[in-house]
Amino acid sequence: MKRIYAREEWCLGCHLCEYNCAFANSGLDTMTKLKGIKINPRIQVEENDGIFYAVSCRHCEEPLCVKGCITGALSIKDGVIHINKEKCVGCFTCILSCPYGCIMPAETGVIQKCELCQTNSKGSPACVSGCPNRAIVFEEG
Amino acid sequence: MKSFKYVIIGNSAAGIGCAEGIRQIDKKGTIAIISDEKHHTYSRPLISYLLEGKTDLQRMKYRPDNFYKQHNIVLISGEKAVSINKESKTIKLEKGEEIKYEKLLAALGSSPFIPPMDGLEQVKSKFTFMKLDDAINLDKELSKDKKVLIVGAGLIGLKCAEGIYKKSGKITIIDLANRILPSILDEDGSVIIQKHIESKGIHFILNDSVSRFESNSAFLKSGNIIEFDILVIAVGVRPNVSLIKNAGGKINKGIWTNEKCETSLPDIYSAGDCTESFDITCDKERILALLPNAYMQGECAGINMAGGQKLYDKAIPMNAIGFFGLHLITAGSYEGNFFVKSDKSNYKKLFFKDDLLKGYIMIGDVNRGGIYTRIIREKIPLSTLDFELIKERPQLMAFELNERKKMLANISERSV
Numbered sequence: 001m002k003r004i005y006a007r008e009e010w011c012l013g014c015h016l017c018e019y020n021c022a023f024a025n026s027g028l029d030t031m032t033k034l035k036g037i038k039i040n041p042r043i044q045v046e047e048n049d050g051i052f053y054a055v056s057c058r059h060c061e062e063p064l065c066v067k068g069c070i071t072g073a074l075s076i077k078d079g080v081i082h083i084n085k086e087k088c089v090g091c092f093t094c095i096l097s098c099p100y101g102c103i104m105p106a107e108t109g110v111i112q113k114c115e116l117c118q119t120n121s122k123g124s125p126a127c128v129s130g131c132p133n134r135a136i137v138f139e140e141g
Numbered sequence: 142m143k144s145f146k147y148v149i150i151g152n153s154a155a156g157i158g159c160a161e162g163i164r165q166i167d168k169k170g171t172i173a174i175i176s177d178e179k180h181h182t183y184s185r186p187l188i189s190y191l192l193e194g195k196t197d198l199q200r201m202k203y204r205p206d207n208f209y210k211q212h213n214i215v216l217i218s219g220e221k222a223v224s225i226n227k228e229s230k231t232i233k234l235e236k237g238e239e240i241k242y243e244k245l246l247a248a249l250g251s252s253p254f255i256p257p258m259d260g261l262e263q264v265k266s267k268f269t270f271m272k273l274d275d276a277i278n279l280d281k282e283l284s285k286d287k288k289v290l291i292v293g294a295g296l297i298g299l300k301c302a303e304g305i306y307k308k309s310g311k312i313t314i315i316d317l318a319n320r321i322l323p324s325i326l327d328e329d330g331s332v333i334i335q336k337h338i339e340s341k342g343i344h345f346i347l348n349d350s351v352s353r354f355e356s357n358s359a360f361l362k363s364g365n366i367i368e369f370d371i372l373v374i375a376v377g378v379r380p381n382v383s384l385i386k387n388a389g390g391k392i393n394k395g396i397w398t399n400e401k402c403e404t405s406l407p408d409i410y411s412a413g414d415c416t417e418s419f420d421i422t423c424d425k426e427r428i429l430a431l432l433p434n435a436y437m438q439g440e441c442a443g444i445n446m447a448g449g450q451k452l453y454d455k456a457i458p459m460n461a462i463g464f465f466g467l468h469l470i471t472a473g474s475y476e477g478n479f480f481v482k483s484d485k486s487n488y489k490k491l492f493f494k495d496d497l498l499k500g501y502i503m504i505g506d507v508n509r510g511g512i513y514t515r516i517i518r519e520k521i522p523l524s525t526l527d528f529e530l531i532k533e534r535p536q537l538m539a540f541e542l543n544e545r546k547k548m549l550a551n552i553s554e555r556s557v
């Protein structure tokens with residue numbers, strides 16, 4: 001299955017992926033409307049001492065988030081881990097379970113996670129297509 | 142006599158985990174799930190959210206409507222299993238029917254513990270809070286002019302309070318212990334959560350207990366008297382062990398199982414709240430009555446029942462709950478040295494010992510807490526991490542480059 005991989009030696013730490021992610025999932029028609037909004041992206045750039053890289057859901061083969069989900073809101077479809085926001089009640093058991101810290105609260109009180117842009121209008125990962133230095137790739141692993 | 146390759150008693154997290162585990166390995170073998178609750182599998186923790194209006198009967202289903210059909214499972218619901226005959230490999234149902242199994246899973250869950258309290262039989266409107274039917278029945282009684290007394294300031298009692306908050310009159314919660322949620326929080330944490338819940342107008346009486354009831358009055362040890370209209374008993378739960386016990390299976394605190402989730406009886410497995418697990422954070426057998434554990438134990442049992450290989454050997458206590466918008470997550474045991482970081486709205490405490498992270502509590506900001514959970518579960522030596530960095534905030538940066546690449550980079554780029 002194709003997954004998003006980080007190549008930390010190429011990451012500039014520009015945070016564009018975070019903006020592209022937030023925009024792709026915002027439903028807004030232009031990126032400029034993000035101005036002034038505190039974005040809450042599903043991908044996060046970690047940085048320390050000149051090291052940067054982007055982290056997003058690994059779509060684990062043995063996903064602890066899905067197994068531990070108390071409501072059945074998280075499920076796997078063709079290897080991709082999806083969230084049903086109607087079912088989710090925001091208990092955050094998945095945040096407790098995710099070994100990578102890749103699930104986060106959404107503004108609505110439930111959770112959000114990377115769904116590889118399959119459920120928004122982009123269709124394929126916006127963080128990858130917008131990365132200026134190929135520091136995030138979408139590949140078979 | 143009906144006969145199935147796999148019979149699962151219990152249609153909840155552990156039972157469903159088992160069925161899904163079986164189907165990973167064996168797509169064809171017949172499966173029956175027996176349940177005394179007459180419902181499609183539902184999420185037990187959501188019964189409080191149902192009362193609160195945050196979910197409904199459809200959305201709280203633990204698996205989609207077509208689940209049994211999709212996995213080719215026969216659901217025998219509204220039927221209680223009353224005995225197991227391990228020689229003939231049959232189960233007897235309450236109505237007399239017998240069912241034959243090749244492999245059996247006992248995923249029996251737990252039952253509310255009701256301590257002896259004088260005069261309890263006089264109380265007309267009393268509930269426990271474990272099952273969907275409990276919630277539905279409680280809901281029918283609730284109204285704004287009715288005062289509710291909840292006995293027990295543990296997870297279930299507090300979740301019940303939150304669930305009924307908008308629909309009931311004054312809520313009072315009483316507990317024998319001197320603080321709330323003592324099994325999952327330290328003292329400071331208990332105070333934070335208690336204050337938050339109190340700020341909503343819910344009243345706590347701690348260090349006290351009911352010595353007797355007289356119709357709608359509870360007479361407390363301290364001499365105080367509490368008037369109420371509805372009583373909810375949420376003192377604690379006890380594992381349902383009797384089916385296995387009566388069949389001769391080994392019971393300690395709960396049903397004993399090995400790492401493959403086998404009981405001491407041939408071809409009989411057990412999982413979930415009815416069992417005890419080996420908690421790797423304190424090296425003790427404990428009852429970990431939590432949904433993620435129930436599911437994973439059930440799944441492990443199912444895989445083994447179907448001839449696969451899987452061990453359930455990383456059990457740790459872990460909780461994620463919220464009360465009135467304040468979230469907390471906790472994991473592991475609270476042993477050894479600790480590190481605290483707190484400010485006005487957040488509280489974090491990490492416990493570490495022998496180069497291992499043993500446990501943690503996060504209240505308010507729970508972001509990325511799962512990274513700590515992993516360090517506990519995988520017993521990652523703290524000396525291999527940048528502990529100073531990760532103490533401040535859970536982050537993958539604290540791992541060595543190699544480890545980070547294993548997590549984030551494609552295979553071809555992982556060699557260093």
Ligand SMILES: Cc1cc2nc3c(=O)[nH]c(=O)nc-3n(C[C@H](O)[C@H](O)[C@H](O)COP(=O)(O)OP(=O)(O)OC[C@H]3O[C@@H](n4cnc5c(N)ncnc54)[C@H](O)[C@@H]3O)c2cc1C
Pocket residue numbers: 070091150151152153154155156175176177178185186187188189220221222223248249250251270271272296297300301381384412413414415430431432433435460461462
């Ligand atoms: C109000 C509430 C809130 C909770 N919140 C959380 C939470 O936030 N997070 C969390 O991790 N956990 C929570 N829990 C605990 C969680 O619900 C349990 O850990 C989980 O449901 C255990 O699953 P199980 O399959 O082992 O058992 P159960 O869910 O108890 O299911 C066992 C089933 O077996 C049936 N059964 C038993 N004996 C027989 C028999 N002889 N014949 C037929 N059927 C039988 C029972 O009726 C029941 O339906 C909560 C529990 C409650 C009550």
